[in-house]
Amino acid sequence: MFAVKTFRPVQVQPRTMHLFNNKAYINGEWVSAKSNKVFEVTNPATGEVIGTAPDMDAADAQHAIDSASKAFATWQYTTAKRRSLYLRHWFDLMVKHHESLAKIVRLEAGKPVMEARHEITYGNSFVEFFSEETRRIQGAIIPSPVANKKILVEKQPIGVAGLITPWNFPHAMITRKAGAALAAGCTCVIKPAEDTPLTALALMLLAQQAGFPKGVVNVVTSSRGNAPGIGNLLCDSHLVAGISFTGSTQVGKLLYKRCSSRVKRLALELGGNAPFIVYKSADVDSAVKGAIAAKFRNSGQACIAPNRFFIHSDIYDSFVEKLINEIKALKMGSGEDLEVQIGPLINQAQFEKVSSLVQDAVSKGAKVLIGGKGAPQHGRLFYEPTLLTDIKDDMMVYTEEVFGPVVNIFRFDSEEESVAMANNTERGLAGYFYSQDVSQIFRVARKLEVGICGVNQDMLSTAEAPVGGVKESGLGREGSHQGIEEFTYLKYIALGNL
Structure with missing residues (x-):
């Protein structure tokens, strides 16, 4: 092991400081926890404390729920055009403050600067997309079997949406959920991850500037200890119409069970165990580059990151050799170095989990061809x-x-062996494969039991496409016009005696 360093608060540059906030956002106001307790937010790359956030509990969350419920009474009747303008203004402010948002993500999530910038661009795109999609939430007129009857179908917002977001993409996971919910006419109570609350608060400052009415968007922050109580309240409250959660399968199952008592609308994007298959017809160089990009984005801390790599025997040695060379070329580090590609893991628990998984594999006969240990020369979480x-x-x-x-x-x-191995998991979020055989491409794409499939492609996420899994990887979809469906319900209106 290595010595634990003594850390001091980091000095944030003035141009970024204006988006830093140490208060939560409820009913259009910046508030402390009722208990006045706070928790520290640290930079995982350095261990330095970069700020604090209110350590709220269920009483604070109830205030946010009440505010969102009151706001929904009028927000649901806001015209689609008006909601579109609010979202567009929010997007424009995000673009204007792109670098400041990226710096906050870099500091609290430990991401390399280029990766943090990419997340802001990606996250912003959801608000832009949903600002446009707002005006295309359409119902239908269905031909009636009776001459004097009219069948109308409308889409209406479900109500208050509880949004529980993870730490690995603290900006994009909020905008992907909140953009769709607000477009549909819902109000939101957002519970960001304990490790990364400052990005959520920065987004609320911009939402306030965008003019969203009081109570339409709310953020409740808490330490890890208070998170279960807030989550339980969101599930139990009769004022919350639906929950959207991104995170572990274990927590998703608990929310699923908890929400069942109220038959609550639920959208879950849970853990993955993505396969990455390379067939003998594949362009090996392209597959290697795709493997590096898909696997090591955010230091592998992404639910769609490939976990199991299946390589055809004919090209196995070539692929492994080239992959090792590419891994050796990856640059680790922290700070604003534009060449850094690998940052730290988010916290000590995550570091210990990765370490234990590797140690378990090695103890049972796995071979380490490269890596296999921490990198304390860069920091305790690398x-x-x-x-x-x-x-x-x-x-x-x-x-x-x-x-x-x-x-x-x-x-x-x-091929049969590869598909069987790939599908031999309870998870089914994403999958990747590389092949130049057109017939094989269509066969395998159909057979893989995943909700997202990349063929000769490592970049899967985009605002225009639906994201979600099958099996134990979740329910529902986010992104695209399908993402709005999670926050609407259909109302059939029968007009008779016409």
Whole structure:
């Protein structure tokens, strides 16, 4: 082990300070926790304290729910055009403050500067998309079997939406959910992750500037200890019409069970165990570059990151050799260095999880071809990009989502074998494969049990496409026009005696 460093608060540049806030946002006001308690927010790359946020509990969350419910009484009747303008103004402000938002993400999530900038651009795109989609939330007129009867179908907002967001994409996961909910006419209570609340508060400052009425958007921050109580209240409250959650399958199942007592609308984007298959017809160089981009984005801390790599025997050695060379070229570090590609893991618990998964695999016979340990020269939460071979089904990395910079490689000989191995998991969020065989592309794309499939492509997420999984990877979809469906219900109106 290595010595623990003594940390001091980081000095944030004035041009970024204007978006930093140490208060939560409820009913259009900046408020402290009723208890006046706060928790520290640290930079995982350095361990330095960068700010504090209110440590709220269920009483504070109830205030936010009440405010959102009161606001919904009028917000639901706002015209689609008006909601579109609010969202567009919010988007314009995000674009204007792009660098400031990126710096906050970099500081509290530990992301390399280029990756933080990319997340802001990506996250902004959802608000832009939903600002445009707002005016296309349309119902239908259905031909009636009776001459004097008219069948109308309208889409109406479900009500108050509880949005529980993760730390790995603290900007984009809020905009992807809130953009759709607000477009539909819902009001929101947002519970950001304990590790990354400052991005959410910065977004609320811009939402306030965009003119959203009081209570339409609210953010409740809390430490890890108070998070379950707030989550339970969102599930139990009769004033909350639906929950949208992105996070672990374990927590998603708890929310699913909790919401069942009220038959509450639920959208879940949960953990993945994505396969990455490379067939013998593939362009190996392209597959290697795709593997690097898909796997090591955010240091592997993405639910659509590939976890299990299946390589055809004929190209196995070539692929592994080239992948190792590319991994060696990855630059680790923190700060504003534009060349850094690998940052830290988010917290000590995540570091210990990745370390234990690798240690378990090695103890059971896995071979480490590169990496396999922490990188304390960069900081206590950095873990070396790692490549493991000789993986067996009794190893935890075989079934568990690593959520870190670890590649697990398997060899296969037939298409049938590769698909069977890829589908041998309870998760089904994303999947990737590389092939130049057109017939094979259509066969495998159909057979993979995933909600998102990348074919010769590592960049899957975009505002225009629906994101979500099958099996234990969740319910519902986010992004695209389908994302709005999670926040609307259909009302059938029968007009008779015409």
